[in-house]
Amino acid sequence: MTATLTPATAVPAAEARAVPVRRVYRFELVKLLSQWRIRLLVLACWIAPALFVAGVSQQSSLPVDTLFGRWMHATGWAGPLVVLGFAGMWALPLLTSVVAGDVFAAEDRLGTWRHLLVAVRSPRRIFAAKALASLTVILLLVTGLAASGIAGGLAFAGNRPLVGLDGHLLAPGDAAGRVLLAWLCVLAPTLALAAVGLLGSVALGRSPMGLLVPVLVALVMQIAQMLPMPVTVRLALPGYAFISWNGLFADPAQLEPLLIGVAVSLVWAVTATALASALFVRRDFTNAVADGSPRRAVLTGVLPLGGLLAATVAVVAATTPASGSGIEQTKVEASVTTAFAHLYVQQTRQLHRPAVTEAQLRASAACTKGADRTGGQGPGNDWRCVVTWHLPGLEATGTAIYQLDITPDGRFMADGDGPKEVNGYFLVHTPHGDTPNPLWQFDGNVELPYPTSKG
Template identity: 40%
Template structure:
């Protein structure tokens, strides 16, 4: 009887011992991110910059009528939050997440610390997984900070009047707040896709500048390609297209087909870029540093 009881206990102990190194590597990567000035600066900018933008927009004499919800932005806080959302999705969100993801692997090359980090009883697979989880977690946190700061500042400064939707329907304040929140949440798949793209470029280039700047440049190129005529066949596969899917939430009736397609597109981008990054890292010779 004692032997039978001891077997599952021993198995649990072995499983726990296998899990601890992976969790330890992840904790180490998170601590490194927390200690970096750029990480704290990005989060601080994500919290403060939207407030500054709201006050600047509130002081304008004329609304930006050439953009979605721009004509209502000076009189409706929800419209202003959506206006900032449209601007942020163009290049701000890819930049904010790439600042960390584009450097998380390249920094080890630039500092010559690969041999050091791989001697902490951590395999390349576990180290890769820990860095990816840390970068993706930072992307989620950054998006949440920007979304909460933008929405709160817009509503508190401008107001929470009923919102006029894209098809002219009047949306009550409570429903408008929910839709604005869902619109910001819809930015998550594409933001994670750009995070994975920055990780791939960080591993491939071994240069933080490339890992940070290249995703933003590629995002702008995708936006320009997506705005051209005659590219309907490739437009759904661009990583920037899912950033526009929130428009379907603001119509009556709603259409969420683009959001479903965007979720699949971003998933494919994440899988492809992370797989390529992992292969590159596995084949890398780190004997030089």
């Protein structure tokens, strides 16, 4: 008597014979690494940052408009941070687009889905293998950027102390740990962009728009960060961790904004990956032309992620005491005071003057914005601060003026406006060569989510 195989019994049998995920993962990883553009990206990520740092080290002018750019001649730990700032804006979104944004669409263009399904026999395992292979390649690229930037910086500028964001000096070991932690933290928004790329690749199929989704999302987030929006919306964007890593280089470290940015990014990564997986598993692979549509992309991608953004804004608003732009007079004054005191001590040591501590200086700042002499809030290049301090044994009070340009994300650059003997441009002698006066120009950061600065 011959047994009849019904569909109900055929599905579990086929599922039982499905290829293990680890074998499919190795196959997908080999496919990715065999592509010439992926190999070229790997080579560029492991070489280009070191060449960039080496090139800047040979120049007399530095990228002072970039965070930590003014210290690239002073220490090798500034170079990887400059590379990190550039990578967060441009390199990482492009890398996630090329890798994750095309991993599913490539099968649609080549028409190989049926062959892959026959070989693996499980859409879920195919999705898991492709997602893990993409993640592996992205981690390889990010590791290359970090390692190359660090190697180039140490080779051409040396393992020296790094001036922190608020002017305090970080020992080489402390600087190394914070640089590595900063690169580790930006993995969270990178994963969020990669997950959005997976979703775009699944939803749009062979359309080239799927390849551009992570770049477009990153571009929108960058534009949003440059706008004077409420701080609750700023913190709720998944790309905020590309900016908030700079809080690691303050004393004490500004961890709360960074943790919020990392948490939001991870929520986006999990949500976008889950949406992409659900959409891929329900796809009808028997229809060769049903590989994606703008309508499906809107229903399964834009609307759910828009709802997620609204939810994260509500959660951030309910859990943080933030209001308005987050840039307020008292916070600006506290940040400028802290940075000035740290850098004054450094200048005193470099000029071989009698030693003084921050506590002995009793520095304070009075800041105003524009024509409003009673205070002010919000970003702009019309902030003006008057810093006063006292030296031990002297009754006279020292005074220095700074013009501040504060960006909407809280970062500011203070430009000395006299007296020139204190914050003018002149060179000071250090064991490693002549460097500009540390009080001439310096960078700082205003911690946005909290009503008063803790610096």
